[in-house]
Amino acid sequence: MLTPLMEWKLKRALRARRIAVVGASPEQLSIGMGPVFNLANSGFTGDIIPVNPKYDRMLGLKCYSDMESIEPPPDLAILVLNPRLSVDMAERAGKLGICAVTIVVGGFNEIRTDGDALNDRLREIAYRYEMPVIGPNTLGFSSVREGLNGIFWHLPNEPGRVAVISQSGGVGLSIANCLEGLHCGLSHFIGVGNRTVVDFGDYLRALGEDSGIGAFALFVEGVASPRSLYEAICEVAARTPVVVYKGGKSEAVSKATVTHTGSLAGEYRLYRAMFRQAGAFEVESSQETAVAAKALAMVRAPRGNKLCALTFTAGPCIVAMDRLVMNGWELPDLNARAKAKVVGAIGEKTPVEIQNPVDLTGPGFVPKVYTGVLETVLAEDYDAYLLVWNCNPFIRPPLIELVSFIAKHPEKSVVVAVLGSFNDTGPHVRYLSSRGVCAVTTPEDGALALNALLSRHRFLQREGLR
Amino acid sequence: MILPEHEANRLLSDAGIPVMALAVATGPESAREAAGRLGFPVALKLSSAKYTHKSEIGGIRLNLNNADEVSGAYAELDSLRNSLDPEAGIIVEAMAPKGAELFVGYQRHEQFGPVVSVGLGGVFLELTGDVAFRLLPAKRADLREMLQELKSWPKLNRGFRSIPPANEDHLLNLIECVAKFALSRKELAELDLNPVIVTPDGAWAADARIVLDS
Structure with missing residues (x-):
C-alpha cells in the first residue's frame, strides 16, 4: 500500500x-x-x-x-x-x-x-x-501523450487513449505493437516489473481519473495479493473499461486436482472469476488485448444486444456470427419496410433474400449500394453493427460515407471489419481510426470487439450504472 | 478443526441456512424414535470428524422406510463406527426431497480472501469440475452470474430428465445466507455443502463440512 x-x-x-x-x-x-x-x-x-x-x-x-x-x-x-x-x-x-x-x-x-x-x-x-x-x-514507463517516452526499448509512440500496464515488458510491447497495427494510440505504457513498492493497483488508481484514457490493457502473470488488484480494478472499471490478459495459467491445472472442494479452485479459475466480477474483460492473446482495448477506448458500449451485420461475402459474417451469438448477441430480422428500402438501394440486381446479416453479394462492393444500404440499416432499431468490407485495391472503399453516416448515430456501437492484406487494409484502418471509427482487419477481431462492448454494457447494467 | 456433521448442521441452522432436520441417535431405540419424529423415509449417517467423505467409507444409508430398516442400518453403522472412529456419532436425518444436487462452498483463501463457489454437486463435482467462483462480499447479480457460468445450470434450471426444475431464487437465497454466515464468522476457514438439494420449492443443505481455525 x-x-x-x-x-x-x-x-x-x-x-x-x-x-x-x-x-x-x-x-x-x-x-x-x-x-x-x-x-x-x-x-x-x-x-x-x-x-x-x-x-x-x-x-x-x-x-x-x-x-x-x-x-x-x-x-x-x-x-x-x-x-x-x-x-x-x-x-x-x-x-x-x-x-x-x-x-x-x-x-x-x-x-x-x-x-x-x-x-x-x-x-x-x-x-x-x-x-x-x-x-x-x-x-520503465512512457506517458506517450506527454511525449515522455522513458522506457529503454523501442515503443510505438503514437499518442492515444489506451494505457498498457504489463507485468512483462515483452508481452507489453507485443500488445503495443498490435495496437500500432490497428492504428490505435497509447496514452501510457507501464512495465510494472517486480512490483516491490508500486503494484498494479497503484498505477490503476494513479491513472483512474485520467479522462484521456479510454481503456486499460493489463497483462498479469500473477500477483502477491490478487485481492488488492481486484479492489483496484473495481475502483477504476466503473469509469474506464479494463481488458486483462492473464499469463501463467497452467499451474491451475495441477492445483485443480486436489480432492476436497475448497481447493478445487486452482489459481487461474479464481483469477478468471475475480476479473469478471470486477468488470474486466478477459482476453487470450496480445492481438485480442489490442482489439478489445481499441474497441472499448473508441466505441460507446451498446444499450442492448440487438445487432445488425452488413457484408457482401457471407463467410466472414458467418464466422463472426458464431462468436457473437454464442456471447449473447441477437440478430433480429429487418422489418418489411427496411427490407423494401434495402432492395431499393441494391436495385434490380438484388440477388438473395434480404435478412440479417444483410448479405449484399455481388452488388455490395459498389460503394453507392453499400452506403445506401448502410444508411437504411443504421436508421433501424439496432444497438450495434458489424460492417464487413473486403478490400480490393482497385475499388474505393466508401470510407468517407462510412464516417459521416456513423457520425450521425453516436448512440450506436459500430465496428468495421476491413478485410484484406496488411498493406491494403492499413491506410483504411488508419483513416477510420483517425476519424473515430473503430476498424479491425479480421471477422474474428470484429466479433471480439463487439463482444467486449456487450460485456461492458452488461457490467454497467449489473452495477446499476445505466 | 473439522466439525462433525451434526454440529455443522446446528451452526448452519442457527444462521438461518436451510438444512435437513436431523437428530443424533444414542442407540437403536433412539434412532427409531427420531426417525418416527422426523417422518419416513429417513437417512442414517456416520458423523465423523475424521472421515468427511461419508459415501467412500460406506457411512450413509438412504431411504429407510420403516423402523426395522432403521434398526438394521443402525447396527451396520455402529459396527463401522467401532472399526473406523469410535468418536463418531450416528445421525438420523430427514430425506431431502428429489431435486437437483449442487455444491455450495466457501473458503478463506490466503491470497484472494473470502471466496464462495457453486458447482454440480454430489459425487460428480470432482469428475466434471463444473464449478464457479466469486469473491465475497458479492452482490446478488454477481452470484447469479456465477451460477450462469456453470455448464450444467441451464439444464438443471429447466429440469433435467426426471429431476424437477431447480429454482434459481431459492438457490441464490441459500448462497446469500452462506455468504453472510461465512463473513460473520472469522474463525471459519472452509465450508462445503454437498449436496445442496434444489427443487422448484426450495433449497436445502443435505450435508455439511465445516473447518474452523484451530
Whole structure:
C-alpha cells in the first residue's frame, strides 16, 4: 500500500517534467542509452538530464556527474545501474526529495540469493522517504501523450487513449505493437516489473481519473495479493473499461486436482472469476488485448444486444456470427419496410433474400449500394453493427460515407471489419481510426470487439450504472 | 478443526441456512424414535470428524422406510463406527426431497480472501469440475452470474430428465445466507455443502463440512 503522499508523487512522476537518467550512456548498445534516446526522440519538452561521471555531454545534452549537482532536483530519476548501486542511488534520490525512481535492472528477489535483503532495503528506503519505486526489473514507463517516452526499448509512440500496464515488458510491447497495427494510440505504457513498492493497483488508481484514457490493457502473470488488484480494478472499471490478459495459467491445472472442494479452485479459475466480477474483460492473446482495448477506448458500449451485420461475402459474417451469438448477441430480422428500402438501394440486381446479416453479394462492393444500404440499416432499431468490407485495391472503399453516416448515430456501437492484406487494409484502418471509427482487419477481431462492448454494457447494467 | 456433521448442521441452522432436520441417535431405540419424529423415509449417517467423505467409507444409508430398516442400518453403522472412529456419532436425518444436487462452498483463501463457489454437486463435482467462483462480499447479480457460468445450470434450471426444475431464487437465497454466515464468522476457514438439494420449492443443505481455525 502506498501512502497518500506516495500516491501523489507517483501521479506527478507519471507526468514528470525533469527526468534524470542515472547511468546514461552514449554507447548505442548500452541500456543506458535507451531512455535518453527515447526521450530526446519523442518530442519531450521537459528537461532530459543524463547523469554519468564519465561524460560531459551526451546526445547534445549536458551530462551531470551526480544527482546532487542537478539544480533544482528532477521529478523522476531513471536508474540504469546494477542492483546494489540502484538501491544506493534510490536512497540518494530519496534524500534529494526526488518524487520517484525507476529501477530498470533485474536480479533482485527473482534470481539473486541476497536479493531478498536488497529488496527489503529498497522497500525500507521507499517508505522512509515516501518515494515510489517503479520496478525493479522493468522497461520503465512512457506517458506517450506527454511525449515522455522513458522506457529503454523501442515503443510505438503514437499518442492515444489506451494505457498498457504489463507485468512483462515483452508481452507489453507485443500488445503495443498490435495496437500500432490497428492504428490505435497509447496514452501510457507501464512495465510494472517486480512490483516491490508500486503494484498494479497503484498505477490503476494513479491513472483512474485520467479522462484521456479510454481503456486499460493489463497483462498479469500473477500477483502477491490478487485481492488488492481486484479492489483496484473495481475502483477504476466503473469509469474506464479494463481488458486483462492473464499469463501463467497452467499451474491451475495441477492445483485443480486436489480432492476436497475448497481447493478445487486452482489459481487461474479464481483469477478468471475475480476479473469478471470486477468488470474486466478477459482476453487470450496480445492481438485480442489490442482489439478489445481499441474497441472499448473508441466505441460507446451498446444499450442492448440487438445487432445488425452488413457484408457482401457471407463467410466472414458467418464466422463472426458464431462468436457473437454464442456471447449473447441477437440478430433480429429487418422489418418489411427496411427490407423494401434495402432492395431499393441494391436495385434490380438484388440477388438473395434480404435478412440479417444483410448479405449484399455481388452488388455490395459498389460503394453507392453499400452506403445506401448502410444508411437504411443504421436508421433501424439496432444497438450495434458489424460492417464487413473486403478490400480490393482497385475499388474505393466508401470510407468517407462510412464516417459521416456513423457520425450521425453516436448512440450506436459500430465496428468495421476491413478485410484484406496488411498493406491494403492499413491506410483504411488508419483513416477510420483517425476519424473515430473503430476498424479491425479480421471477422474474428470484429466479433471480439463487439463482444467486449456487450460485456461492458452488461457490467454497467449489473452495477446499476445505466 | 473439522466439525462433525451434526454440529455443522446446528451452526448452519442457527444462521438461518436451510438444512435437513436431523437428530443424533444414542442407540437403536433412539434412532427409531427420531426417525418416527422426523417422518419416513429417513437417512442414517456416520458423523465423523475424521472421515468427511461419508459415501467412500460406506457411512450413509438412504431411504429407510420403516423402523426395522432403521434398526438394521443402525447396527451396520455402529459396527463401522467401532472399526473406523469410535468418536463418531450416528445421525438420523430427514430425506431431502428429489431435486437437483449442487455444491455450495466457501473458503478463506490466503491470497484472494473470502471466496464462495457453486458447482454440480454430489459425487460428480470432482469428475466434471463444473464449478464457479466469486469473491465475497458479492452482490446478488454477481452470484447469479456465477451460477450462469456453470455448464450444467441451464439444464438443471429447466429440469433435467426426471429431476424437477431447480429454482434459481431459492438457490441464490441459500448462497446469500452462506455468504453472510461465512463473513460473520472469522474463525471459519472452509465450508462445503454437498449436496445442496434444489427443487422448484426450495433449497436445502443435505450435508455439511465445516473447518474452523484451530
